[in-house]
Amino acid sequence: xxxxxxxxxxxxxxxxxxxxxxxxxxxxxGLAVGDPVLPVWLELFxxxxxxxxxxxxxxxxxxxxxFSLLAVALKPERLTEAQRQLLTLFTVPRNRFLAIxxxxxxxxxLQKLYFxxxxxxxxxxxxxxxxxxxxxxxxxxxxxxxxxxxxPVAVLSVLLTSESTFAATLPFATDQISQRFTAIxxxxxxxxxxxxxxxxxxxxxxxxxxxxxxxxIPVAANEPIMPSAVTASLNANDLDDVWGSEDTTxxxxxxxxxxxxEPSDAADLAQPGEKPDLTVVEVNTAAVTPEAVIEDKAxxxxxxELEPSSDTEADWLNIPAIDDPAAADP
Numbered sequence: 001x002x003x004x005x006x007x008x009x010x011x012x013x014x015x016x017x018x019x020x021x022x023x024x025x026x027x028x029x030g031l032a033v034g035d036p037v038l039p040v041w042l043e044l045f046x047x048x049x050x051x052x053x054x055x056x057x058x059x060x061x062x063x064x065x066x067f068s069l070l071a072v073a074l075k076p077e078r079l080t081e082a083q084r085q086l087l088t089l090f091t092v093p094r095n096r097f098l099a100i101x102x103x104x105x106x107x108x109x110l111q112k113l114y115f116x117x118x119x120x121x122x123x124x125x126x127x128x129x130x131x132x133x134x135x136x137x138x139x140x141x142x143x144x145x146x147x148x149x150x151x152p153v154a155v156l157s158v159l160l161t162s163e164s165t166f167a168a169t170l171p172f173a174t175d176q177i178s179q180r181f182t183a184i185x186x187x188x189x190x191x192x193x194x195x196x197x198x199x200x201x202x203x204x205x206x207x208x209x210x211x212x213x214x215x216x217i218p219v220a221a222n223e224p225i226m227p228s229a230v231t232a233s234l235n236a237n238d239l240d241d242v243w244g245s246e247d248t249t250x251x252x253x254x255x256x257x258x259x260x261x262e263p264s265d266a267a268d269l270a271q272p273g274e275k276p277d278l279t280v281v282e283v284n285t286a287a288v289t290p291e292a293v294i295e296d297k298a299x300x301x302x303x304x305e306l307e308p309s310s311d312t313e314a315d316w317l318n319i320p321a322i323d324d325p326a327a328a329d330p
Contacts, residue, residue, distance in 0.1 A: 085171050
């Protein structure tokens with residue numbers, strides 16, 4: 001965003017462009033009053049003279065001073081250097097040619113409204129004024145349409161100025177502002193409150209116990225706050241927590257128990273305090289031979305002979321219970 005875009009007076013006058021449809025509607029309602037008394041070209045000429053010429057002359061000779069609102073205007077000595085630079089941009093020849101172009105466009109619009117005005121004859125509220133009264137309403141409304149179009153177009157032209165061009169523009173002389181610009185209203189020292197520009201973005205160091213978004217992070221009273229530089233670094237000794245400390249369970253056993261134990265896994269193969277290398281652990285598996293399979297089947301068959309061969313209820317009832325005293329031999 002350009003630096004001079006922060007001036008509120010530019011945007012206030014640019015917003016005046018939104019009132020142009022209202023002024024044109026008043027022109028339509030005024031033209032709808034009665035029947036033409038004068039020739040068409042004469043009525044259009046009179047309306048054009050009353051609405052176009054004053055605004056066009058102002059933009060050519062004494063451009064409108066945008067640092068004025070309604071019935072008040074800022075005193076020239078109260079303008080800042082940047083505001084006086086903006087006034088200089090309103091006097092460039094480009095704005096004069098834009099004023100001519102806007103006048104031609106509005107004249108064409110007035111002609112179109114003149115020929116479609118009869119469609120609003122039944123809704124116009126100016127019937128009591130007669131034809132001449134309606135023409136007066138049209139002249140005033142067309143003057144407002146020109147004023148609220150010429151000034152916003154000039155403001156838009158200034159807003160499109162590049163930053164380098166604005167920086168090279170000389171401020172307008174304070175003692176010549178009243179003679180070179182049109183200011184309507186009573187001179188005052190201030191109209192709008194001053195706008196303080198925000199400082200440029202800078203890196204902010206986040207204090208301990210707070211987040212970058214501004215929300216406080218709750219911290220226990222007895223919990224020490226570690227510096228970010230210490231917590232960000234990774235200590236190689238912290239990896240010992242994965243395998244446990246040096247005081248392992250094997251060190252706490254008696255010497256006889258330790259000597260009787262055999263290294264059965266990868267952890268026992270390592271020395272105390274040393275991490276085992278899982279990549280070199282050899283897994284010994286016994287080879288499975290046909291003789292071993294035959295022996296397993298034979299043992300399974302021998303065990304099955306001890307079980308009862310019948311699954312009927314009568315066979316089970318004939319077997320005396322070992323735990324029953326009555327069934328035991330004397």
